[in-house]
Amino acid sequence: MTTNSSIHPPQRLLFGPGPTQVAPSVYAAMSQPIVSHMDPYFFQTSEAVQDMLRTVFGTKNPLTFAISGTGSGGMETAISSLVEPGTKVCVFANGFFCDRMTEMAKRNGGNVVRLEKPWGEVFTDAEAAEFIAHEKPQVVMYVQAETSTGAFQQGTGICKAAHDAGALVIADVVTSLGAMPVKVDETGIDIAYSCTQKGLSCVPGLSPITVSPRAAEYIEARKTPNRSWYFDLKLLNDYYKVSHRYHHTASATLFYALREALSLITQEGVENRWERHRRMHHAFVSGIEKLGLKMHVAPEHRIVNLNTPRVPEGVDDAKVRKLLMDEHGIEIMGGFGPLAGKVFRIGIMGPLATPEHVENFLKVFANALERSRTTAAVSN
Amino acid sequence: MTTNSSIHPPQRLLFGPGPTQVAPSVYAAMSQPIVSHMDPYFFQTSEAVQDMLRTVFGTKNPLTFAISGTGSGGMETAISSLVEPGTKVCVFANGFFCDRMTEMAKRNGGNVVRLEKPWGEVFTDAEAAEFIAHEKPQVVMYVQAETSTGAFQQGTGICKAAHDAGALVIADVVTSLGAMPVKVDETGIDIAYSCTQKGLSCVPGLSPITVSPRAAEYIEARKTPNRSWYFDLKLLNDYYKVSHRYHHTASATLFYALREALSLITQEGVENRWERHRRMHHAFVSGIEKLGLKMHVAPEHRIVNLNTPRVPEGVDDAKVRKLLMDEHGIEIMGGFGPLAGKVFRIGIMGPLATPEHVENFLKVFANALERSRTTAAVSN
Structure with a gap:
């Protein structure tokens, strides 16, 4: 038996704070x-x-x-x-x-x-x-x-x-x-x-x-x-x-x-890589703000590859994460400690820091947000 | 670029104390x-x-x-x-x-x-x-x-x-x-x-x-x-x-x-695996003794998967190791501390613990030993 028999992992899109997507x-x-x-x-x-x-x-x-x-x-x-x-x-x-x-x-x-x-x-x-x-x-x-x-x-x-x-x-x-x-x-x-x-x-x-x-x-x-x-x-x-x-x-x-x-x-060039992450960060933030979310950190102090939009009022953040995982195999993380339930932690890094991936992510994220609003609350 | 470009390791047969050969x-x-x-x-x-x-x-x-x-x-x-x-x-x-x-x-x-x-x-x-x-x-x-x-x-x-x-x-x-x-x-x-x-x-x-x-x-x-x-x-x-x-x-x-x-x-069964290592150990020791080498440890206290035959008098152990590596990609280790220059450390483990591998190893090892005798010394 020379082929892999015991390992059958699910396919994930790792949009969390890490580990992130790995090149073939x-x-x-x-x-x-x-x-x-x-x-x-x-x-x-x-x-x-x-x-x-x-x-x-x-x-x-x-x-x-x-x-x-x-x-x-x-x-x-x-x-x-x-x-x-x-x-x-x-x-x-x-x-x-x-x-x-x-x-x-x-x-x-x-x-x-x-x-x-x-x-x-x-x-x-x-x-x-x-x-x-x-x-x-x-x-x-x-x-x-x-x-x-x-x-x-x-x-x-x-x-x-x-x-x-x-x-x-x-x-x-x-x-x-x-x-x-x-x-x-x-x-x-x-x-x-x-x-x-x-x-x-x-x-x-x-x-x-x-x-x-x-x-x-x-x-x-x-x-x-x-x-x-x-x-x-x-x-x-x-x-x-x-x-x-x-x-x-x-x-x-x-x-x-x-x-x-x-x-x-x-091969990419480290400065090109930094610039790519910076651009994709701005694309992500722009998209997330269009959805009505606010970023937790002031613009000049943000990590570009790890974004922390605030969870809008009236949204169940655990439900958002579960929908993304169950329906798309997408992993993002929530906040913890003083930020538990208050922010999402979304990594836009490496192979996922491309316009296509950012766009696709924002689309399914918007859908999951919409379906995770609690009835009593008003949207942010 | 999706295929591996930077990694071109040499092929080794890992007969040392570890790491040892890994299954596909x-x-x-x-x-x-x-x-x-x-x-x-x-x-x-x-x-x-x-x-x-x-x-x-x-x-x-x-x-x-x-x-x-x-x-x-x-x-x-x-x-x-x-x-x-x-x-x-x-x-x-x-x-x-x-x-x-x-x-x-x-x-x-x-x-x-x-x-x-x-x-x-x-x-x-x-x-x-x-x-x-x-x-x-x-x-x-x-x-x-x-x-x-x-x-x-x-x-x-x-x-x-x-x-x-x-x-x-x-x-x-x-x-x-x-x-x-x-x-x-x-x-x-x-x-x-x-x-x-x-x-x-x-x-x-x-x-x-x-x-x-x-x-x-x-x-x-x-x-x-x-x-x-x-x-x-x-x-x-x-x-x-x-x-x-x-x-x-x-x-x-x-x-x-x-x-x-x-x-x-x-899949092999852990007891079968222990028994296989025990059998290959005895095959190895029998072969090594036929070459005139003596084992450093008393028979009843030997690790079965890591053998320490003594370096025969008049043999340059570093030369033996170098010949095996250069000509066959075989890694074994020498002794160190009080056993530096006095023993070889040869692992017969996992995929290499088979009659064919033991036999092949003993053959090339015998050859390397013979070519590593120093002229002045008498064989052991």
Whole structure:
């Protein structure tokens, strides 16, 4: 029996915040035979991945590679690398993933202080400067593209204030990488981590990460060992880049997939790709506003590849999602936490960021909305 | 461009300790379209994986699933779950992976004591009982199948002594699972973890783990949070089994692959599979001894799917490995640490555990050995 017998997944159109649609050639890459984690071909593949990751990250950082875990594994790698018992950490908290960062920093013994904003807002440069100058942290953390709210902040002001105070900056770029300019070097981010299944249009399983020379020095000099062995950047750097000394069995299959996904991005041109996502975002917003919906985030602070229109009054958002899934195999997600029932989370990314897909989506979405109005309520 | 363009791996015959050869239908499974980590089909797939994992582990433990990381991620999951600052930990140390366990236990704040044996030997029940009774640990750790040495110890005596002392037992079954009877329940193991790319004949990327009800209770009652958020079994259990609350973006692709690999094992019958590996082990050893080599491990303590014949005197082991790779695309590994240059590590697993493959391997191996003798030395 040589053909696939046990796997019969339904066909989905993944319009959620991720995972998103994957190109056929990425699937084809994963059907190629594996080599071992010590094979020269594995390291060639990993080198190619590193080079292309530098382009999408916007960095010259030598220490740039993919971690064998999902985006949250990248988050744990970044935080466990910089946060030791007693490290003073400032978190800019305006969504779900800032809370996750907070939790991880605490588990690593960090002394965490937070500046809070409502979900969907971002921080001004003045707010960032005042908070950091007052708290004098060693590490500053923010989320560039908040998957839970749809809000984007480049982070330039945060990074400047942090560096003025002698602190290092960790940025979550899980949702921006590949679809928006992350600009690691220009922004001044010291460690940025991401995932493969959103803006890179790959399957999940790896977490791209990049580390500035300054952060790499700090990690080299830290007094206590990383609490995590699996996510220890010193050991990972030695495996991927320095001596190729065995650390863990990296999955050739996932590296093939990521290499192919990045190759597709390189072929399109990363700036073309960002521009395509920006255009499709505006097409989507224009369409959604014609349907009478309002976007949750102010226009200048929106993630372009993940949209959060507000659920109109008198609409049952769970019913909308169920209709789309049951009738069209379309996945979108709802809000959660303070935004539960209040927003939809709709990703327009990768192979689905085309005029045809946006148009088709808006059509079936409008139909599902109409059929999900509760009788008592007035439309928005 | 819809076909794979960037991935052209060399064809290998993976006769090393892992990753090992993967069946075509497992590759086919990975070419199926992904669903999200919150899709009902993902949870169906995960449930099917859990059921089949219980069979290969030999357990009824409800808490049995696959971690989104490699085998070392499973190790960190197990250790960070049971070891808190001050926890007294006994390690049975007879190879490389016991050292890794030691390191992780220390990073979690454990107070670690070790009983040492030369690489390739195992511990008697009396030695286990005396060590544990003397040290009175809360956690005991051992490696059931030591990939670095080729030695196997079921662990029944270790588990009994540990339970008599009120301790919980972590066993590394990375190399035994799928190829040998692990017998989690019968042996008395509290947490066993493994990988996908050895005895299960799947690609790397996930780590199967199983947790006894006793260990699950201990984890529920522990006073400090797990130092790792990514590997926190409480959160993972909630995602996989209880509420399906979002934790991380599990990779549908890797779960498809593991489901298909386990389905192939189920079709063969797990006991037939163990027996096949046992038979091919004996065929291999018989052949290797005819070539004049000696096995490093005593016959009654050998891993059946990973063989460690000693490098004969006067043979350059690196040259043997290079000849096999260059001329046949065959990967085997050498020894390392105290066994560097002293043993070969040759896996006879999964699709390669057949009479034809063993015979062909022995033929080319004999040829490579002959051509790697150094002129000055006398053959063994």
